[in-house]
Amino acid sequence: MDPTSVLARLGMLAEPPTLSPEEIFPEGANVEFVTVAGERHIALRVWERGVGETRSCGTGVCAAAWVAMVRDGAAASTSYVVDVPGGRLRVTRRDDGELLLTGPAVLGVRGSVTI
Known part of the structure; x- marks a missing residue:
């Protein structure tokens, strides 16, 4: 199934x-809805x-990519493509373990604001 259609099934957010249990995040939380679109x-x-x-x-793009990298056992210097409604991004796991996010801004x- 096309990953775009999977995410589209969420409808309007x-x-x-x-969140359950609610008391863990009393002020809410950022939530990412992620689907596999292909290899890396x-x-x-x-x-x-x-x-x-x-x-x-x-932050959410990097977190989701990191989880996918761990799931896949990806080595250092591996890059993952991440599609978001705003465009296509790339997350690379550097040799020092840090993540590098690149893409259009x-x-x-x-x-x-007038004060």
Whole structure:
């Protein structure tokens, strides 16, 4: 099944996901919905606490890629492609164990505040 259609079945993420037991995260939590899209390739959508669904989340993308890398027994210097509604990203596990996130950066919202 196409990973995009799997994530589309979630419908609109208009309400915070239900967390159980609720008392563990009394203020909510970021929740990533992840599916395998291919070899070293995942896709995800994210609900960010206090914001709602976002087009991407660097922390969530890296966390999901890291879990996939551990699941697959991936060696250092391995890269995974991660598709999010905002575009395609790449997460590389560096030799020192750190993760490197690369991809396009696009300004999604601009605003100003008068105090």
